[in-house]
Amino acid sequence: AQKVTQAQTEISVVEKEDVTLDCVYETRDTTYYLFWYKQPPSGELVFLIRRNSFDEQNEISGRYSWNFQKSTSSFNFTITASQVVDSAVYFCALRNAGGTSYGKLTFGQGTILTVHP
Amino acid sequence: DAMVIQNPRYQVTQFGKPVTLSCSQTLNHNVMYWYQQKSSQAPKLLFHYYDKDFNNEADTPDNFQSRRPNTSFCFLDIRSPGLGDAAMYLCATSRTLDGPSTDTQYFGPGTRLTVL
Numbered sequence: 501a502q503k504v505t506q507a508q509t510e511i512s513v514v515e516k517e518d519v520t521l522d523c524v525y526e527t528r529d530t531t532y533y534l535f536w537y538k539q540p541p542s543g544e545l546v547f548l549i550r551r552n553s554f555d556e557q558n559e560i561s562g563r564y565s566w567n568f569q570k571s572t573s574s575f576n577f578t579i580t581a582s583q584v585v586d587s588a589v590y591f592c593a594l595r596n597a598g599g600t601s602y603g604k605l606t607f608g609q610g611t612i613l614t615v616h617p
Numbered sequence: 618d619a620m621v622i623q624n625p626r627y628q629v630t631q632f633g634k635p636v637t638l639s640c641s642q643t644l645n646h647n648v649m650y651w652y653q654q655k656s657s658q659a660p661k662l663l664f665h666y667y668d669k670d671f672n673n674e675a676d677t678p679d680n681f682q683s684r685r686p687n688t689s690f691c692f693l694d695i696r697s698p699g700l701g702d703a704a705m706y707l708c709a710t711s712r713t714l715d716g717p718s719t720d721t722q723y724f725g726p727g728t729r730l731t732v733l
Contacts, residue, residue: 545724607659
């Protein structure tokens, strides 16, 4: 069975601080995909990144960066110089590939990030 | 430039009164999904359509039905809403079900359902 754990329920930071959101996953499959989504107060889930299990290269996009480590089954997300607009719920998700897989995402419970001015 | 559109954004219905939520997409994606998200919880998949093929999650109540009359539209019907069905309902699409570059799901803004 698949499982995604986001141990941090809520994080509160002051603007311009760096913040890291943790994500740990469990799967028996050797091929899988990991995702991060942002859900602002408006409710829409905004896709941020997808990472394939066979590509452990870390990625940076502006103030966002992702650290994927298969050895520890972690896919952590760092926001550098946080801004008030980063305040949202962030979900990490896992999807297996191949076989009977049909695109079902397994979500973590989400981390509520609040950035104070 | 909205790609996944949900109407209405807010829906109020009465206990037991049927309600329909609407989703449309401009991405021409093959797959459309419906998720239920209750307060402070992760989204929970209800069902999905791959083209016209309907796939129900094992634990989705019979009270929830879906229709997909064409590629662009998908509807969620709640036949007899209960108080426990109050939630955010999210529609998502993906190009295919299983492909390394085509399986990312894109979500709409959601419909928040209130049951009185």
